[in-house]
Amino acid sequence: MSTARRLYAYTVSAVSLAAMSAGLFLLLQLFFAQVLSLFSARLTTDLAARQDGSLAVALILVAAPVFIIHWWWISRSQRGDTPAALDERQSAVRALHFALVQLVSFVVALVAAAMLLREGFALLLDVRGPIGDPAARSLALLVVAGAVWLYHARLRATDLRLTKMNGAQMWLTRAYRYGAALIGLLTAVVATAALVGTVLDTIVNPPTFASGGWWQEPVATQLAAAIAGLVGWWLHWREAQSVVRDTELIGEDERQARLRAAYFAGVLLITTAAAARYVYEAAAAIAAWLIGSAELTGLQNFATAVMGPLVAGALPFAIVGFLHGRHQLLDLGHVGPSAVRSAERAIAHLVALVGLATLAGGAWRLLDAVLHAIVDRPVLGRDPLLDDAAAGLALLAVGAALWLPTWLWIMRWRAADPVIETRAVISRAYLYLVLAASLIAAIPAAAMTVYRLINVLLGIAGRSVGEELATPVAVLIVAVVVATYHAWVLRSGPAPADVEELPAPHTPSSALAVPLMLSAPADTDLAATLAALRRSLPPNVTLEEQPG
Amino acid sequence: MTIDDRGGGEGSQQAANAIRPLLLIAGGLIGVLVIAAVIMLLANRQQPAFPADTPEGTFQRYLAAFDDGDYQTAYAYLSTTAQGSVPYSRYERAARDYNTWNSGRQRLTLDDVRVAGERATLQLVVREGGGLFDGGWEDSVSIGLVRQQGEWRIDQPLLRSHPMSGYDWDY
Numbered sequence: 001m002s003t004a005r006r007l008y009a010y011t012v013s014a015v016s017l018a019a020m021s022a023g024l025f026l027l028l029q030l031f032f033a034q035v036l037s038l039f040s041a042r043l044t045t046d047l048a049a050r051q052d053g054s055l056a057v058a059l060i061l062v063a064a065p066v067f068i069i070h071w072w073w074i075s076r077s078q079r080g081d082t083p084a085a086l087d088e089r090q091s092a093v094r095a096l097h098f099a100l101v102q103l104v105s106f107v108v109a110l111v112a113a114a115m116l117l118r119e120g121f122a123l124l125l126d127v128r129g130p131i132g133d134p135a136a137r138s139l140a141l142l143v144v145a146g147a148v149w150l151y152h153a154r155l156r157a158t159d160l161r162l163t164k165m166n167g168a169q170m171w172l173t174r175a176y177r178y179g180a181a182l183i184g185l186l187t188a189v190v191a192t193a194a195l196v197g198t199v200l201d202t203i204v205n206p207p208t209f210a211s212g213g214w215w216q217e218p219v220a221t222q223l224a225a226a227i228a229g230l231v232g233w234w235l236h237w238r239e240a241q242s243v244v245r246d247t248e249l250i251g252e253d254e255r256q257a258r259l260r261a262a263y264f265a266g267v268l269l270i271t272t273a274a275a276a277r278y279v280y281e282a283a284a285a286i287a288a289w290l291i292g293s294a295e296l297t298g299l300q301n302f303a304t305a306v307m308g309p310l311v312a313g314a315l316p317f318a319i320v321g322f323l324h325g326r327h328q329l330l331d332l333g334h335v336g337p338s339a340v341r342s343a344e345r346a347i348a349h350l351v352a353l354v355g356l357a358t359l360a361g362g363a364w365r366l367l368d369a370v371l372h373a374i375v376d377r378p379v380l381g382r383d384p385l386l387d388d389a390a391a392g393l394a395l396l397a398v399g400a401a402l403w404l405p406t407w408l409w410i411m412r413w414r415a416a417d418p419v420i421e422t423r424a425v426i427s428r429a430y431l432y433l434v435l436a437a438s439l440i441a442a443i444p445a446a447a448m449t450v451y452r453l454i455n456v457l458l459g460i461a462g463r464s465v466g467e468e469l470a471t472p473v474a475v476l477i478v479a480v481v482v483a484t485y486h487a488w489v490l491r492s493g494p495a496p497a498d499v500e501e502l503p504a505p506h507t508p509s510s511a512l513a514v515p516l517m518l519s520a521p522a523d524t525d526l527a528a529t530l531a532a533l534r535r536s537l538p539p540n541v542t543l544e545e546q547p548g
Numbered sequence: 549m550t551i552d553d554r555g556g557g558e559g560s561q562q563a564a565n566a567i568r569p570l571l572l573i574a575g576g577l578i579g580v581l582v583i584a585a586v587i588m589l590l591a592n593r594q595q596p597a598f599p600a601d602t603p604e605g606t607f608q609r610y611l612a613a614f615d616d617g618d619y620q621t622a623y624a625y626l627s628t629t630a631q632g633s634v635p636y637s638r639y640e641r642a643a644r645d646y647n648t649w650n651s652g653r654q655r656l657t658l659d660d661v662r663v664a665g666e667r668a669t670l671q672l673v674v675r676e677g678g679g680l681f682d683g684g685w686e687d688s689v690s691i692g693l694v695r696q697q698g699e700w701r702i703d704q705p706l707l708r709s710h711p712m713s714g715y716d717w718d719y
Contacts (some may be wrong), residue, residue, distance in 0.1 A: 160551045165594065362583055363577075363578075366581050366582075367581065370581075376655070377598075377655070377657045379613050379656055379657055380607070380608055380611055380656040380657065380658055380672070381608070381611035381612060381614075381656055381708075382611075382615040382652070383655070384652055384653045384654070384655060385655075387652070393582070396581065396582070400578055404574060407574075481577070485573075
């Protein structure tokens with residue numbers, strides 16, 4: 001099929017599928033509402049319902065034939081082992097169609113599942129509210145979106161195992177798989193953290209006769225989202241693991257795929273940053289108590305300010321991050337030591353990045369408070385700079401705890417193996433990113449310093465020199481220190497002339513190429529011959545035709 | 549995590565030698581910052597306590613009570629005229645709302661005190677905001693006090709340094 005025809009076929013299929021699904025949803029919603037009304041004594045036979053039914057039938061009658069015809073045409077063109085069928089299954093347009101349809105249906109199904117579970121838990125926990133229309137709507141959405149997702153997921157899984165893929169087709173399929181897994185995982189973790197927080201709150205603030213059962217509705221919602229997210233993540237993770245197991249069939253080692261590595265990196269970055277944020281919250285509360293600007297006495301205050309962020313906030317994220325990091329290292333242990341070292345390097349640099357950002361932020365806030373304390377006049381009443389100093393101390397402590405040990409680890413690797421460690425992409429990317437961020441912070445800070453100095457010299461500043469300059473100078477000092485140190489680390493690596501040529505690491509992106517010429521009698525089916533050759537190739541080896 | 553110690557004994561010694569200065573620099577910088585912060589905190593940035601029988605001393609004690617959430621004590625520092633214009637229940641409600649919704653970033657410094665017989669006026673400078681791009685704002689506020697039964701009292705209902713009329717919609 002030509003690209004133009006393919007674009008036409010898949011676009012019309014997607015649009016007609018959406019219309020048909022909308023019709024099925026409306027019809028099913030009515031059906032389930034009628035069934036559930038038997039339990040809740042509410043009937044939905046009013047005019048609006050009858051109009052919904054008419055619309056549903058109309059959508060199905062019009063869209064279904066269009067979808068069936070175009071999808072039959074597409075299915076026919078990709079059936080079998082002919083070159084045209086292979087070409088169809090390997091097309092990027094098909095990959096994009098599947099990725100988009102699966103993404104939309106997955107998100108809809110995820111939301112619907114969470115809403116339906118919420119209704120169920122609300123019923124169990126005796127939350128006041130009607131059971132009927134919302135449950136009917138969620139159930140109908142889940143059935144339709146779930147069926148669309150399942151059908152397309154099965155088809156795509158078959159495509160992958162029948163046809164060797166690389167390039168955009170594989171990238172799009174992987175991007176959807178790991179993107180959806182991340183969506184499910186984050187939904188589950190955030191909801192679990194909120195649920196633990198609600199449980200902790202219930203223990204610390206037990207419900208009284210006056211406050212009633214305030215916790216039922218949040219628990220119903222959070223538990224529903226956690227379960228729906230977990231199932232969503234597990235479905236995609238299971239598929240990813242089955243692709244790892246079917247390496248020989250698929251022709252590419254999924255464990256070494258960059259998108260898989262990006263997924264792990266994304267999870268680690270998000271969970272480390274989230275855990276650091278909650279630990280900072282607890283540390284800031286302790287620091288504020290130490291300087292006398294907050295109360296921590298009593299179980300309620302302590303639980304809300306310290307235990308809550310640690311147990312309900314940091315712990316779920318830390319556990320998820322740790323489990324993912326450990327799984328990645330165990331996974332790559334089957335590939336080889338250099339793959340494990342690459343993963344360790346990535347993990348260490350990501351954690352160091354979060355730690356450095358927190359440390360720099362803390363240093364800035366503390367320095368800002370110190371400079372203001374030196375130049376500002378004494379205040380009447382409460383001084384907000386004390387809160388700034390407490391926050392700065394907390395950030396500094398959390399950042400130092402993350403950055404110092406991780407950076408020492410990295411520096412030990414650099415000292416023990418300077419050539420490999422300084423050439424590593426993640427190592428150079430980290431250093432250049434930190435340098436860039438420091439300069440981006442330093443430039444406006446320097447500009448504001450000069451601007452306010454000029455205001456003071458012209459006598460148009462509203463406040464004293466010190467008060468005007470304290471904040472930009474604090475930013476400038478921290479940015480310059482961070483930039484100077486990391487520039488020194490960058491330059492202290494081995495000079496380019498001292499670096500020996502290393503053998504290219506074994507990854508899917510670096511390949512040896514051998515030009516070949518295939519000759520055959522004129523009546524030979526070259527396309528079929530090429531297809532047969534491709535099927536016999538070992539994993540990670542591809543055969544491509546050169547033009548001309 | 550594992551460490552692949554490829555350099556052997558000599559490499560490890562070199563690694564340790566390279567790391568030591570880093571330890572000292574990083575630890576030193578962080579230590580300096582922490583010590584500076586502690587010194588700043590211990591240096592008592594707040595204004596020294598004024599005598600209780602002065603207008604500024606009265607306002608200082610009113611402010612301390614308001615910041616601590618002791619609204620009954622803060623209300624007691626208002627004059628009889630000010631108390632007559634707003635009952636305690638409404639004052640307490642407005643004060644709680646003020647402390648809930650305001651950022652707590654306000655800095656008050658005493659600029660001037662003028663006493664004329666049984667009346668006094670405090671000139672305060674109120675500063676709020678201020679950051680890298682935001683210069684913050686600054687304003688002057690006058691607080692009127694009156695001497696009643698030998699003690700100074702604030703002659704209008706205030707929510708910290710703000711007249712209550714600007715914050716309490718029922719007032």
